[in-house]
Every structure is written in structure tokens, then in C-alpha cells.
Amino acid sequence: MNPFLNAVIEVNPDAMKIAKTLPKELKTQPLYGIPILVKDNIATKGKMNTTAGNPSLLSARPKDDAEVVKRLRRAGAIILGKANLSEMSSFLGSGDKPGFSTRGGQTKNLYLESGEVWGQVQDLQWPFQQTWQ
Numbered sequence: 001m002n003p004f005l006n007a008v009i010e011v012n013p014d015a016m017k018i019a020k021t022l023p024k025e026l027k028t029q030p031l032y033g034i035p036i037l038v039k040d041n042i043a044t045k046g047k048m049n050t051t052a053g054n055p056s057l058l059s060a061r062p063k064d065d066a067e068v069v070k071r072l073r074r075a076g077a078i079i080l081g082k083a084n085l086s087e088m089s090s091f092l093g094s095g096d097k098p099g100f101s102t103r104g105g106q107t108k109n110l111y112l113e114s115g116e117v118w119g120q121v122q123d124l125q126w127p128f129q130q131t132w133q
Contacts, residue, residue: 032076053087053101
């Protein structure tokens with residue numbers, strides 16, 4: 001977890017154990033052993049929280065994985081942790097900057113220190129647009 005970028009809100013405490021015990025039959029799967037972060041609003045069963053960046057949901061742990069997480073696991077991926085996001089996906093319209101959550105703080109743009117973080121491909125486009133145009 002990088003305290004400057006605030007991009008990762010939680011690390012899966014079981015990630016290393018899962019990596020060491022991945023079933024051999026998954027070796028043929030396309031994501032075998034690949035570590036993946038999912039946003040903190042995507043349900044994951046187990047020891048990780050699913051809070052959408054809101055600390056009031058810290059004790060609410062889903063009983064099952066979201067469908068996308070089930071598919072990632074079946075493909076051999078290791079859920080490494082949760083990525084920070086705009087709290088409640090900006091659903092509450094709080095007026096905070098994009099990428100801010102009470103739980104994880106302000107996520108910063110890796111490529112442009114003064115740039116905003118929207119969690120989409122457009123974050124990566126700006127530094128490269130000048131060379132593409």
C-alpha cells in the first residue's frame with residue numbers, strides 16, 4: 001500500500017496462502033496466479049471488507065463473491081486486495097473530488113500530480129495524448 005497514491009484501500013490477508021495453494025488444474029486458465037485488485041464496492045467473501053470507501057460498512061462482510069470475482073477466481077486470478085474509489089461511487093453527490101473516500105483518503109493520479117482520478121482509461125490518456133495527436 002502506497003501512502004502517497006492511496007490507491008489500495010486493503011490487502012487480502014490470505015493472498016499469499018491462496019497463491020501457494022492454487023490448484024494445479026487451474027494452471028491452464030488464462031489468469032493463473034495473476035494478482036488482481038478489485039474496487040472496494042465489489043463484493044468479496046472472506047476476510048476483506050467491502051465498504052465502497054465508507055468506514056461505517058467496515059463490519060459488513062458479504063457472504064458471497066460478486067459474479068465478476070467468481071469468474072476471476074475460476075480463471076485462476078488471486079484477489080490481492082481492494083482499490084480505493086470515490087466514496088459510494090459518488091452516489092451521494094457529496095461534492096468531494098473524484099477518488100476521495102473517508103476510509104481511504106484522496107487517491108492521487110500516478111501520471112499527473114495535479115490531475116484528478118476518475119478510475120477510468122481517461123486517467124491514462126492525458127500524458128500520452130500529446131504524442132498521439
